[in-house]
Amino acid sequence: MPGLGTSFGRGGATTAQQDLVNADAILIMGSSMAEQHPVGFRFVVQARERGATVIHVDPRFTRTSAMSNIWVPIRPGSDIVFLGGMINFVLERGREFREYVAHYTNAGVILRDDVKLPDDLDGFFSGWNADQQRYEPDSWLYRGAARTGTTQTEEEPAAGGHGKDRGGEAADLGEFERDHTLEHPRCVFQLLKRHFSRYTPAMVERACGVPQEQFLRVAEAFSAASGRDRTAAICYAVGWTQHSVGVQIIRSAAILQLLLGNIGRPGGGILALRGHASIQGSTDIPTLYDILPGYLPMPLLGVDSSSLEVYNRAHTARTGWWANFAKYSVSLLKAYYGDAATAGNDYGFDWLPRISGDHSHLQYWLDMADGKMEGLFVMGQNPAVGAPHASLERKALTRLKWLVVRDLVETETAAFWRDAPEITGGQLRTGDIDTEVFFFPAAGHAEKAGTFTNTQRLLQWREQAVDPPGDARSEAWFIYHLGRRLKARAERDDRVRHAGLRALAWSYRTEGRHDEPVIDDVLKEINGWRVSDRSLVSGFTELKDDGSTACGCWIYSGVYPGEGENRAAKRDPQGRYGHGWGFSWPADRRILYNRVSAAPDGSPWSERKKLVWWDAAAARWTGDDVPDFVADKSPEHKGDPSGSGDRALPGDSPFIMHEDGLAWLWVPSGLKDGPLPAHYEPFESPVGNVMYTQATNPAADPKHRPDNPYARSGGDEYPHVLTTYRLTEHHTAGGMSRTLSHLSELQPELFCEISPELAALEGITHGGWATISTPRARVQARVLVTTRIPPLTVDGRTVYQVGLPYHWGYSGLVKGDVVNDLLSISQEPNVRIMEAKSLVCRIEPGRAAGAS
Numbered sequence: 001m002p003g004l005g006t007s008f009g010r011g012g013a014t015t016a017q018q019d020l021v022n023a024d025a026i027l028i029m030g031s032s033m034a035e036q037h038p039v040g041f042r043f044v045v046q047a048r049e050r051g052a053t054v055i056h057v058d059p060r061f062t063r064t065s066a067m068s069n070i071w072v073p074i075r076p077g078s079d080i081v082f083l084g085g086m087i088n089f090v091l092e093r094g095r096e097f098r099e100y101v102a103h104y105t106n107a108g109v110i111l112r113d114d115v116k117l118p119d120d121l122d123g124f125f126s127g128w129n130a131d132q133q134r135y136e137p138d139s140w141l142y143r144g145a146a147r148t149g150t151t152q153t154e155e156e157p158a159a160g161g162h163g164k165d166r167g168g169e170a171a172d173l174g175e176f177e178r179d180h181t182l183e184h185p186r187c188v189f190q191l192l193k194r195h196f197s198r199y200t201p202a203m204v205e206r207a208c209g210v211p212q213e214q215f216l217r218v219a220e221a222f223s224a225a226s227g228r229d230r231t232a233a234i235c236y237a238v239g240w241t242q243h244s245v246g247v248q249i250i251r252s253a254a255i256l257q258l259l260l261g262n263i264g265r266p267g268g269g270i271l272a273l274r275g276h277a278s279i280q281g282s283t284d285i286p287t288l289y290d291i292l293p294g295y296l297p298m299p300l301l302g303v304d305s306s307s308l309e310v311y312n313r314a315h316t317a318r319t320g321w322w323a324n325f326a327k328y329s330v331s332l333l334k335a336y337y338g339d340a341a342t343a344g345n346d347y348g349f350d351w352l353p354r355i356s357g358d359h360s361h362l363q364y365w366l367d368m369a370d371g372k373m374e375g376l377f378v379m380g381q382n383p384a385v386g387a388p389h390a391s392l393e394r395k396a397l398t399r400l401k402w403l404v405v406r407d408l409v410e411t412e413t414a415a416f417w418r419d420a421p422e423i424t425g426g427q428l429r430t431g432d433i434d435t436e437v438f439f440f441p442a443a444g445h446a447e448k449a450g451t452f453t454n455t456q457r458l459l460q461w462r463e464q465a466v467d468p469p470g471d472a473r474s475e476a477w478f479i480y481h482l483g484r485r486l487k488a489r490a491e492r493d494d495r496v497r498h499a500g501l502r503a504l505a506w507s508y509r510t511e512g513r514h515d516e517p518v519i520d521d522v523l524k525e526i527n528g529w530r531v532s533d534r535s536l537v538s539g540f541t542e543l544k545d546d547g548s549t550a551c552g553c554w555i556y557s558g559v560y561p562g563e564g565e566n567r568a569a570k571r572d573p574q575g576r577y578g579h580g581w582g583f584s585w586p587a588d589r590r591i592l593y594n595r596v597s598a599a600p601d602g603s604p605w606s607e608r609k610k611l612v613w614w615d616a617a618a619a620r621w622t623g624d625d626v627p628d629f630v631a632d633k634s635p636e637h638k639g640d641p642s643g644s645g646d647r648a649l650p651g652d653s654p655f656i657m658h659e660d661g662l663a664w665l666w667v668p669s670g671l672k673d674g675p676l677p678a679h680y681e682p683f684e685s686p687v688g689n690v691m692y693t694q695a696t697n698p699a700a701d702p703k704h705r706p707d708n709p710y711a712r713s714g715g716d717e718y719p720h721v722l723t724t725y726r727l728t729e730h731h732t733a734g735g736m737s738r739t740l741s742h743l744s745e746l747q748p749e750l751f752c753e754i755s756p757e758l759a760a761l762e763g764i765t766h767g768g769w770a771t772i773s774t775p776r777a778r779v780q781a782r783v784l785v786t787t788r789i790p791p792l793t794v795d796g797r798t799v800y801q802v803g804l805p806y807h808w809g810y811s812g813l814v815k816g817d818v819v820n821d822l823l824s825i826s827q828e829p830n831v832r833i834m835e836a837k838s839l840v841c842r843i844e845p846g847r848a849a850g851a852s
Helices: 002-008 017-022 038-049 079-092 098-104 188-196 201-208 212-223 246-259 279-284 308-315 321-340 343-351 361-369 390-397 475-491 496-503 519-527 741-746 756-762
Strands: 025-029 053-057 070-072 232-236 270-272 375-379 402-407 436-441 450-453 458-462 571-574 579-581 612-615 620-623 720-725 751-754 769-773 778-785 792-794 797-799 801-805 839-845
Touching (some): 002 246, 017 038, 017 232, 025 038, 025 212, 038 053, 053 212, 079 188, 079 201, 079 246, 098 246, 201 792, 232 246, 279 450, 308 343, 321 343, 321 496, 343 496, 361 390, 450 519, 475 496
Parallel strands (some): 025 053, 025 232, 053 070, 232 270, 402 436, 720 801
Antiparallel strands (some): 450 458, 571 579, 612 620, 720 839, 769 778, 769 839
């Protein structure tokens, strides 16, 4: 999310799957879209049938590769070199869409004289604090800008990067200098050229294992889809995110797309392919520790938490749309605390939790292993199988006093105390485990009503088809009635610590024989209403900072603009982008940043690629989508650099979430590992960093500890690259698929993919067994010897690759070893995700004793 958010202003996909049909080229990288998003992939097929060039860059030849014009095998972990090579290709050959870049990005902004690039500091940007192992990013600001708002402290890195400005925000970039010719030696464009000049075709071949002629074919085909009349799209998934440089891989794609003028235009954009139906929704209305709904930052102890005024001031930009920050924060507090939230008590701000350390998912498993946690709720996840270093996490569960699991079936997590590999292998004894486990059956998606938010930010309502069986209940039922009971206990306990729970507005209508909360009412609260009469607001522009409105998630406001107007439930698609089918946040915009589909003067770049444009007669923006711009702000609007809010931005500054109104090729604030992407090797790699002496991302955290060991990079003990992936026939940790006979029959057994060359080298037989080892664990799998995962020549040596799907566990109709036991627990610095797609391993023939 920060990769997209810092580049453009929002952390969601910039486009819609249906818009892929309008692309002239499509690059799929970090994903096997045909297998993992097959419904959306049909639009890729349609685009290819219309003449688009489809390019798949992936270590394995998959169904996606088979449907592409070009497949390029690549070494996992070298994505930034490949994308950086494409950026260099565009810059060196003058392929950028110059007018778009000069007007709509910060390419012409002049940077400070003291900023240094990794070429200057052998792998570090300026501002690196070696003692604290973090960056102090003041030198990344624009020339003349001063950092205001949130100030970086030793505590600040504890906050994640999902919020709008948790990398350290410059809330006022000032009246910065800008050279529209892009020739100033200190402008972003010139530093971009200098930084990526080393990412040559020869370097791509050396680091990625991609022959130069193959790389040049891709670079030529993709960059040709640029200009007034052509566009290209990029699709990615967890093959990009699950790296120690994941955010910066996505940043590389953003830079490439901005240089080619492919953001905000038909057939362009970056499509972040979320894992399943409501992964996007689970960050919008978050299950993440560091943000509040709508990507408002969670208050951080000692930084912005002393008062609501301090919090709002820290995160309110003087110019751009985030000047409205207080309207969204106060309206959220009113939704949380209702009548108890008043101006006199900061609208209940003191009742919000504070971030006091790293409370992220991966860190709390380490805390759990160290005996620092008493209890855990697990809902819709199966960490005993589906999480990195799953064996550590299973052992950590034994340190809890209690564990609550809600799921459709008894998952491995619910039964860890009985039949985990550590139990069957004798490392643990059931009788020694004190964890009390409560297993609650959950309702399936057809057994409950509500919304999903899909990969393109589209909210779609689902009706309940049948009642859940037996004692199974929906998440809404469970959480609502748990909350009622907790509030009742708090009412009997007048300690200050319970004041927020007592104040919580928690009174929803219920219906049916199980007193299910009325989900329609919940969506209305999310949409927002006027406190005086609970009349629904039509959108976020009606929210106020004086306590007169309540809104559960400002970016969803407009989904329910009036009684009986549930727009998520609409099924009447109209026009080019299906408006009238569901509701796409924000404001039902299907293509974000679509103001840039018109030239600075408001006219379409071309008839073929028109989307929204300025209607001079009506004095408004119009077109095939809801304009992602103030509807009556003309292209001639001059803006006021000394003013505030959106009106301070001129009419040709279309990236309204940024305080300068520009897309950011260079990120002056908001990231913890650099203003530009730079190549670093994974924590475990068969080769060294060919770019810099600094081998790995210096800001990332490998979580070195005795129970989380690593292989030595470049060592002989674990010489091969290991990558994990998903199958169409199984779903994530397998709880929803390994219990179904027809899916289990389609993929009955864990297997590994290796090349004929690796099979010959290690003496492994097709169809036989192999044992795959890392410093954390070893697993056994059937062997699929295939040319689909070829060896590559990387930095002068042959690198062999092993592919493993990760869906199996020790429960269900079909069982297999837990592949995620092989992974380490590590944290990318911005979002704290693990490195699951590139590590090293050893592979041996046969079934080894002690495999999980």
